[in-house]
Amino acid sequence: xxxxxxxxxxxxxxxxxxxxxxxxxxxxxxxxxxxxxxxxxxxxxxxxxxxxxxxxxxxxxxxxxxxxxxxxxxxxxxxxxxxxxxxxxxxxxxxxxxxxxxxxxxxxxxxxxxxxxxxxxxxxxxxxxxxxxxxxxxxxxxxxxxxxxxxxxxxxxxxxxxxxxxxxxxxxxxxxxxxxxxxxxxx
Numbered sequence: 001x002x003x004x005x006x007x008x009x010x011x012x013x014x015x016x017x018x019x020x021x022x023x024x025x026x027x028x029x030x031x032x033x034x035x036x037x038x039x040x041x042x043x044x045x046x047x048x049x050x051x052x053x054x055x056x057x058x059x060x061x062x063x064x065x066x067x068x069x070x071x072x073x074x075x076x077x078x079x080x081x082x083x084x085x086x087x088x089x090x091x092x093x094x095x096x097x098x099x100x101x102x103x104x105x106x107x108x109x110x111x112x113x114x115x116x117x118x119x120x121x122x123x124x125x126x127x128x129x130x131x132x133x134x135x136x137x138x139x140x141x142x143x144x145x146x147x148x149x150x151x152x153x154x155x156x157x158x159x160x161x162x163x164x165x166x167x168x169x170x171x172x173x174x175x176x177x178x179x180x181x182x183x184x185x186x187x
Contacts, residue, residue: 021059037164043087075117
């Protein structure tokens, strides 16, 4: 029975991650993606660290092969590795409150790291001073404020992470209710 539980649980978590990676290929507002929620979810529900890190990062990389790469990709990947770690911290205490805090934390970390990387990578756009760094963070907060493509990079990221976290964690909760064997096994 444990073998079946292992496969069912793994299949559900793996499927959520693959679905999240595929959703990146659909049209969406900038930064309103399921990637941070995918990393949080993997950190929470993959008991084996190698799966928790490797599967979402591989899914992200494969979808990036279609979307394209840019100069600050290492910062993006670092942000999602940190999101996996954040997800792992709530593993034994999954609750709506902890999921919201994890989603908020991962969004803030993503914003801070990727905007810092943008500041470093674009010296012609942002002076390499504290004022330039501040300008870069402000630009990330107010960009797209006309509403045509969301609210801003940061708010879009936060809304996307909260929305997709609710979907992923909620779906997994319902799967646990429907298939109790999923809840009893850890892999």
